[in-house]
Amino acid sequence: MRKRSGKYIYPFKFQDMFLETICILQGEIQNREGHQERMQRTASHFGFKAPGLPDLLSLLATELQISAEELRDTGGLQNIKDGIRGVTGQRQGSKVKCRIVYHESIREISFERYIPKLITSLKLVEASLDYSFKLADRSSLNDLLLQKGTCDEILITRNGFITDTSYSNVVLSRGEQFFTPENPLLNGTKRQKLLREGFIMEKAIHRDSLREYDRIYLINAMLDIEDNISLSVLNVIY
Known part of the structure; x- marks a missing residue:
């Protein structure tokens, strides 16, 4: 595995790939079992064995790591965008989006701080x-x-x-x-x-x-x- 531009790249030949997006909230992976089950259902349908999920938190860049304890100590974060109704800084400011591209093996893993889109229409x-x-x-x-x-x-x-x-x-x-x-x-x-x-x-x-x-x-x-x-x-x- 090698790292390039904040992404962990697994050097396999590109094929028709599938995507899994996982939320890391306040330093905790959300619904890991649900995502692994969907990967397995996808793999079963297309005739290959689904790869297991690696230790995502160990791959997470330090600047993206934030724990519930840190949020409590700092009193939470300010709202990411004015006008987003009901979105608290404590929830949204601590969310990290993990994007996994895979087929028989994992091709790419990337992380980014998640900022929700403002949808008005x-x-x-x-x-x-x-x-x-x-x-x-x-x-x-x-x-x-x-x-x-x-x-x-x-x-x-x-x-x-x-x-x-x-x-x-x-x-x-x-x-x-x-x-x-x-x-x-x-x-x-x-x-x-x-x-x-x-x-x-x-x-x-x-x-x-x-x-x-x-x-x-x-x-x-x-x-x-x-x-x-x-x-x-x-x-x-x-």
């Missing part, structure tokens, strides 16, 4: 995209993103039914209830966790019924509902 985009597995090649999603116009992000529909944004699953609130589209493009690890915990429910949500809901929350390995990266359904552009 979504553009509905219809597509027949198949993204059942988390591919390292995101060109098909990036092509769709070109259709966002002046909006911050896209909300992808398939046969008129809500699926995902280009980088997250979504949860829609109605009163005290939370629903997630029953047929997402990618069954994300955070989505699976929230379903197991009974916090959200699956539901077929057609684009024509969006106004029956209050807000849309973006969730993925780096974002939980409590991070409140959300917007009113009125800010979804048809």
Whole structure:
């Protein structure tokens, strides 16, 4: 293994690669088992053996390391961006995004301090995209993103039914209830966790019924509902 420009590179010939994004929060790896299980399911489907995850914390650069104790000692960090509703500095300032590219072996591991995007508008985009597995090649999603116009992000529909944004699953609130589209493009690890915990429910949500809901929350390995990266359904552009 060799290190280059802050990335740990494993010198294997490039093939069709898969991607895993893992959150390190306050010095602790989040949902490691869920990510390893998805890697194993992916490998089983494509006919290879999934590599094991290395000791990620030992690879993490010193300047990115921060513990819960350090946060308590300093009283937490300031909010990363003004205007991000409900995002506390203590959660977001201590988040590190770990990106793992793999096939039969791990190809690349990289880390970066995570700063969430501020999303205030979504553009509905219809597509027949198949993204059942988390591919390292995101060109098909990036092509769709070109259709966002002046909006911050896209909300992808398939046969008129809500699926995902280009980088997250979504949860829609109605009163005290939370629903997630029953047929997402990618069954994300955070989505699976929230379903197991009974916090959200699956539901077929057609684009024509969006106004029956209050807000849309973006969730993925780096974002939980409590991070409140959300917007009113009125800010979804048809």
